[in-house]
Amino acid sequence: MRIALFITCLNDTLFPATGRAVVTLLERLGHRVDFPPEQTCCGQMHFNTGYQRDCVPLVRRFAEAFAGYDAVVTPSGSCAAMVREHHGRVAEVSGDDRLSTAVRAAPRVYELSEFLVDVLAVTDVGAYFPHRVTYHPTCHSLRMLGVDDRPLTLLRAVRGIDLVELGAADQCCGFGGTFALKNADTSVAMCTDKVRHVLATGADVLCAGDNSCLMHIGGALSRLRTGVNVMHLAEILASTEKAPVHGTAEPSPTSWRGTERTKTP
Structure with a gap:
């Protein structure tokens, strides 16, 4: 199975450790994961604010970047939903039959937990996290x-x-x-x-x-x-016992950390 990682804009810019964790996890389960460097935004921000036509180049680029893969895995439910639920609408708005064909032929995009449970049929990934x-x-x-x-x-x-x-x-x-x-x-x-x-x-x-x-x-x-x-x-x-992602000394790079617990906000 040819698997590609769709990292998403937010993760690529602010939370790269999440993408690395996805690759670490899938490789531990015996799968190779590719990262198409041509990928960029899925267009969700534009679509949600009413700029559907401005999504057209982004949808076209997405379809081209991930063509040929059997599955695309992303650590984002919102971006997976954008691709699966709205890319077809953007292609329709574009009036470009070639884009509509490319979107229909694009590999299915899975949110990480969907891919693990539904596609790989795995529920125990060998993780260890004593927190x-x-x-x-x-x-x-x-x-x-x-x-x-x-x-x-x-x-x-x-x-x-x-x-x-x-x-x-x-x-x-x-x-x-x-x-x-x-x-x-x-x-x-x-x-x-x-x-x-x-x-x-x-x-x-x-x-x-x-x-x-x-x-x-x-x-x-x-x-x-x-x-x-x-x-x-x-x-x-x-995270595993031998190589924890979230150690006790320092939090994960994507973590927010305070110093005191309060009872109410």
Whole structure:
């Protein structure tokens, strides 16, 4: 199986450790992972703000970059949803039959937990992570992709983990891309609720499948000096007893770290 990594803009720019974790994990499971250097933005930011025609060059480039692969794996439910749910619409708007054909022929894009559980039929990836963890299901992965409990199934198989349930887990964290900018007060209120539920778990680490949401929640956790780190699912699954991604001395590069835990935001 020819597998390619779609890193996404946010991860490539701010959270490169997540992409490395995906490759580490899949290689440990016996698979080679390619990184097409021609890849760029999937167009989600443009599409969500109404600039569908401006997505056309990005969709064309995506289809060309990943042509020939059997599967494309990404550590982002939101970007996977953009490709699977909206690239066809962009191709339709373009009026270019060749682009529509390229999009239909493009390999299926999988969010990481989908690929592991549904395609590779793996739930125990050999991870070791001796920390108290709670999991936040992001909106796109939950509502558009329907990943359901696949991430939790993978986390439950991690050795040493103390996995605790997050209250009101299905509630949005308030990020929503430009929503957090255009509706800042509402976004902050939603994040405050999410932080309250995270702190109630007593977890050391908040995990999710999208770094965009973790960036939003992690910023609040850090500003409040809660001492709670955030980590992408890929980093926890890539961690092993011999080579932990998240050591006890220093947090992961994608983690936010405070110095004190507070009871309420």
